[in-house]
Amino acid sequence: MASAKRRSEIHALSIEDGHLRFDSSDGSVTLLCQPGFLAKYQLPSKASYPSKFQVF
Incomplete structure (x- = not known):
């Protein structure tokens, strides 16, 4: 089950x-x-990190 925070990150x-x-x-x-x-609880001074996925 995805949290609202994770859902917004996926959408972005x-x-x-x-x-x-x-x-x-x-x-x-x-x-x-x-x-x-900006993620739900992310401060504007902190950059978001990239998401890395392994391809199977």
Whole structure:
């Protein structure tokens, strides 16, 4: 079950140029959030971190 925080983070992921990165060395995909996105309890002074997924 996803929390509201996780749901908003998933919704904010972007596939625009520069936000989607493939790494052929380990078969992973890194996604960045849309610019200006703040998670529910994130302070504006702290940047959001990229999400990295392993491709099976």
